[in-house]
Amino acid sequence: MSADVMCDEKGFCVQREGERCVIDATGVYYRQLNERIRAALEHGVTDIEVVQVRGQRYIATAVEGDVRFTVRGVPGQDLGAFMRGPVIHVYGNAQDGVGNTMDGGRIVIHGMAGDVLGYAMRDGRILVRGDVGYRVGIHMKAYMDRVPVIVVGGKAGDFLGEYMAGGAIILLGMHSGMADAPITGRNLGTGMHGGVIYLRGRVPEYQLGPGLSMEPVDEADLDFLRGHVADFAAEFAGEFGAGGAAGGSEAAGQAAPVDAEALAAAILSEPFVKIRPFSHRPYGNMYVGTN
Amino acid sequence: MQAPRDFWHFEKDISGCGVFGVIDRARRLIPGSEPIAAMCTMHDRGNGLGGGFAAYGIYPDRADWYAFHLMCDDRDALERAEGVIKQFHDIRHSEPIPTRKVASVKNPPVVWRYFVTPKANRPAWATGDEADYMVGTVMHINTKVPGVFVFSSGKDMGAFKGVGFPEDIADFFRLDEYHAHMWTGHNRFPTNTPGWWGGAHPFTLLDWAIVHNGEISSYGINKRYLCQHGYECTLMTDTEVVAYLIDLLIRKHGLTKREASWVFAPPFWDEVDRMPEAEREAFKALRMVYGSALLNGPFAILVTDSNGMMGLNDRVKLRPLVVAEQGDRVFMSSEESSIREVCRDLDRVWAPKAGQPVIIDYLPQGGAA
Numbered sequence: 001m002s003a004d005v006m007c008d009e010k011g012f013c014v015q016r017e018g019e020r021c022v023i024d025a026t027g028v029y030y031r032q033l034n035e036r037i038r039a040a041l042e043h044g045v046t047d048i049e050v051v052q053v054r055g056q057r058y059i060a061t062a063v064e065g066d067v068r069f070t071v072r073g074v075p076g077q078d079l080g081a082f083m084r085g086p087v088i089h090v091y092g093n094a095q096d097g098v099g100n101t102m103d104g105g106r107i108v109i110h111g112m113a114g115d116v117l118g119y120a121m122r123d124g125r126i127l128v129r130g131d132v133g134y135r136v137g138i139h140m141k142a143y144m145d146r147v148p149v150i151v152v153g154g155k156a157g158d159f160l161g162e163y164m165a166g167g168a169i170i171l172l173g174m175h176s177g178m179a180d181a182p183i184t185g186r187n188l189g190t191g192m193h194g195g196v197i198y199l200r201g202r203v204p205e206y207q208l209g210p211g212l213s214m215e216p217v218d219e220a221d222l223d224f225l226r227g228h229v230a231d232f233a234a235e236f237a238g239e240f241g242a243g244g245a246a247g248g249s250e251a252a253g254q255a256a257p258v259d260a261e262a263l264a265a266a267i268l269s270e271p272f273v274k275i276r277p278f279s280h281r282p283y284g285n286m287y288v289g290t291n
Numbered sequence: 292m293q294a295p296r297d298f299w300h301f302e303k304d305i306s307g308c309g310v311f312g313v314i315d316r317a318r319r320l321i322p323g324s325e326p327i328a329a330m331c332t333m334h335d336r337g338n339g340l341g342g343g344f345a346a347y348g349i350y351p352d353r354a355d356w357y358a359f360h361l362m363c364d365d366r367d368a369l370e371r372a373e374g375v376i377k378q379f380h381d382i383r384h385s386e387p388i389p390t391r392k393v394a395s396v397k398n399p400p401v402v403w404r405y406f407v408t409p410k411a412n413r414p415a416w417a418t419g420d421e422a423d424y425m426v427g428t429v430m431h432i433n434t435k436v437p438g439v440f441v442f443s444s445g446k447d448m449g450a451f452k453g454v455g456f457p458e459d460i461a462d463f464f465r466l467d468e469y470h471a472h473m474w475t476g477h478n479r480f481p482t483n484t485p486g487w488w489g490g491a492h493p494f495t496l497l498d499w500a501i502v503h504n505g506e507i508s509s510y511g512i513n514k515r516y517l518c519q520h521g522y523e524c525t526l527m528t529d530t531e532v533v534a535y536l537i538d539l540l541i542r543k544h545g546l547t548k549r550e551a552s553w554v555f556a557p558p559f560w561d562e563v564d565r566m567p568e569a570e571r572e573a574f575k576a577l578r579m580v581y582g583s584a585l586l587n588g589p590f591a592i593l594v595t596d597s598n599g600m601m602g603l604n605d606r607v608k609l610r611p612l613v614v615a616e617q618g619d620r621v622f623m624s625s626e627e628s629s630i631r632e633v634c635r636d637l638d639r640v641w642a643p644k645a646g647q648p649v650i651i652d653y654l655p656q657g658g659a660a
Binding site for chain 1: 332333335559561562565607608611613626627628629631632639640641642644645
């Protein structure tokens with residue numbers, strides 16, 4: 001691998017090794033950090049590791065193409081917003097607005113994440129090992145073969161999948177720091193008119209928003225779940241059930257399988273339910289009669 | 292430092308603020324550099340129209356005296372306030388609050404601190420206890436003495452605030468020279484009320500200090516309710532009601548912090564309906580008595596007093612709040628990154644549920660005070 005030094009107009013340099021570079025975010029304001037990331041991308045770097053991240057916003061926002069990011073620390077709001085294509089791994093916890101209006105690619109959080117994750121997401125995957133906050137997956141949508149999917153290993157707050165129009169949310173409720181909390185909160189799927197939410201276990205009916213049904217999964221659902229659970233297990237095998245990046249923020253659970261296949265089997269050993277709207281357009285007649 | 296007189300001078304913006312708090316439960320001292328660094332990480336949560344800090348344990352040599360922090364239009368206003376203070380209190384010590392000139396802090400008010408004790412022979416009309424007497428003094432100065440506001444009035448604690456980013460205000464008040472066993476900080480993004488010196492956070496009364504991200508839509512109801520109980524809002528900012536409500540509910544009416552959180556962020560009626568009967572009746576009663584103290588609108592607040600810190604979200608969690616622990620230290624913040632900025636390795640990190648308070652008290656003090 002050839003090592004060379006890459007400098008931007010302001011004289012900031014990063015050591016580059018072929019397609020790869022490491023950027024230290026210590027004390028760097030978010031604008032400069034994102035300028036450096038853009039400069040590296042323009043120099044043809046496709047594998048960027050950003051270390052010592054503490055709250056810098058908009059990392060990988062609107063980046064397109066086959067790029068790999070490794071983020072170490074706690075990235076700020078709107079990580080990977082509008083992005084189309086990149087793969088981001090976060091070793092740490094993420095804050096609010098992860099994958100806002102994301103258009104494709106993959107975000108893997110090896111920790112927990114904050115509120116409004118996957119807001120208005122249109123395509124791609126978000127996988128979170130631990131808990132997520134409130135209003136996750138609200139306004140998600142799908143079109144033809146573009147179907148966004150969020151898989152959460154821990155628990156979620158209220159308003160999960162609110163106003164959801166397409167795509168899928170899979171909530172496992174397993175790797176959680178909140179032992180006493182319900183798997184998800186009130187107003188689950190309120191205003192939902194498309195897409196599907198899969199829950200491992202059950203929730204009381206009163207948590208559901210109006211116009212929704214909660215049913216056992218069928219064989220087609222299980223096929224879908226098997227694929228995404230295998231994917232999830234491959235990412236987090238070996239770190240599921242352990243303390244991890246949150247510094248012991250997760251409950252010390254029983255020893256979890258290290259092997260991805262065994263982990264997937266353990267996840268699928270409990271029954272799932274699916275939550276969907278009763279009809280195709282439950283709000284079609286709300287304001288103007290259409291039939 | 293006067294509040295804008297005309298509506299067209301008022302700032303109106305969208306977005307939220309940033310809050311940060313740290314408490315050392317064993318009362319070990321934390322240098323001011325820590326909360327300042329944490330607030331710097333959340334620089335973009337504010338817009339330079341308000342920053343402030345509250346610090347507990349900063350006046351150990353004068354811990355028995357009430358510390359009044361005053362902001363005044365000019366020296367004349369300070370003279371007027373001093374006349375009032377002298378009338379009702381013995382001034383034990385008086386000095387300017389140490390400041391340094393900071394380019395970004397423009398036209399600062401005259402800031403002064405008095406360490407006082409109430410006069411032994413209080414007027415016959417002062418029927419309440421000592422704390423009531425102190426509250427009366429604060430209300431009197433804030434409503435009746437032109438050009439002066441008391442922005443801190445507790446013992447062994449102080450608030451420092453003004454117009455600027457929190458790091459600028461910290462620089463102005465030389466907070467890097469203070470050590471405290473509990474700090475809160477605030478970065479303001481004024482929404483519906485003016486960005487002026489009195490409107491910066493924290494809002495205080497006695498040893499209560501509140502920092503808040505969000506907006507209290509019920510301000511009008513809360514303000515009128517407080518008015519009936521002798522608290523007058525003068526600072527033109529919604530968060531002021533929280534400071535006075537907490538004093539009314541906890542100090543005057545004897546509620547616990549947990550109970551006060553049920554008043555501020557009560558459970559929804561459908562949740563109340565599902566409760567066992569005794570609990571259901573208790574929550575109904577609380578709502579009937581204290582409906583006017585309910586805080587409507589989005590909020591993440593940190594409430595501090597001489598016993599410790601409470602973090603609380605509104606009941607649908609419209610603002611972020613993260614809590615972290617490391618040994619005897621507990622952190623509460625709008626963003627985890629600000630906590631990691633000052634403490635890389637944490638024992639536990641979690642986001643509290645909507646309406647569920649996190650109440651952290653100091654450990655009981657042993658023989659060594």
